[in-house]
Amino acid sequence: MNNSIITQSARYSISFNGSLIGYFKGKRGIRQGNPLSRFLFVLSMNVLSRILNLAAARGVTIVLDNFYEMSGLKLNAAKCELYVAGISTNILGSITKITGFKQGCLPVRYLGVPLVTRKLSEKDCRLELIRAVLFSVANFWCRQLFVPQSIIKKIEQLCSRFFWKSSDKASTGARVSWATICHSKSEGGLCLKDIKTWNKV
Incomplete structure (x- = not known):
């Protein structure tokens, strides 16, 4: 995931001595490593999870493109790995072909937490x-x-x-x-x- 979030439509104000001073438009997203980035990432992934659940129920296949248009977050297939369980080889092959992701193997760390079988x-x-x-x-x-x-x-x-x-x-x-x-x-x-x-x- 590209962790920068498009904020060009947002407007900000500075609090100085308890009073708000002026407004300015957002020019650049939050960079990776910013303390807020992990919280925004979790919130955006929660939205993606809900969209994926709706897409599965409705049979929609363009979820990631829609999510990119909404959030500015775009998957980088070269940096993504797919972890699956209980899926046939044929289905797994189709998924990796469509997404371009390589299959990873456990154990792996995600957001600092170890994922194991x-x-x-x-x-x-x-x-x-x-x-x-x-x-x-x-x-x-x-x-x-x-x-x-x-x-x-x-x-x-x-x-x-x-x-x-x-x-x-x-x-x-x-x-x-x-x-x-x-x-x-x-x-x-x-x-x-x-x-x-x-x-x-």
Whole structure:
């Protein structure tokens, strides 16, 4: 999806000391990375979902073109992947031919959330908490300062204990070392950041 949203028909006013001053027309959409973009994206996808449901009921096939005309959001087939379940090979072939999308395979991350074919385990949830909370706190410091190695070691120890024991108890008996967990999945890890290397970068 192109995340820019056409706003040329909208008019804006600035609040200055509690009073609205003037009006001006929107010239450019919200860029990717803007804090508002994720909320607008979810709202627009909700509209698309409703349109798709109506189209399925009425047998309409030009939904994406209509959605593009309404919102300015256009699918980029080169960046899109299709995830399906319970569809025959023939139907899947027709869909990929019409849309130009390539078929993806799970697991995959969507808006930061892992999509998997099975129920999330406790370990999956702990892993996401480590990425979203513990690493985010560490990254705040690592981006600006050289963190002492003793602190980095303590952070990794806390992450390891939380992942294996769900508490601050020693993670004795861990099946895999924390260094291995930080490797890429192709190397047998879980693709977590190596805080020491990240701090150097």
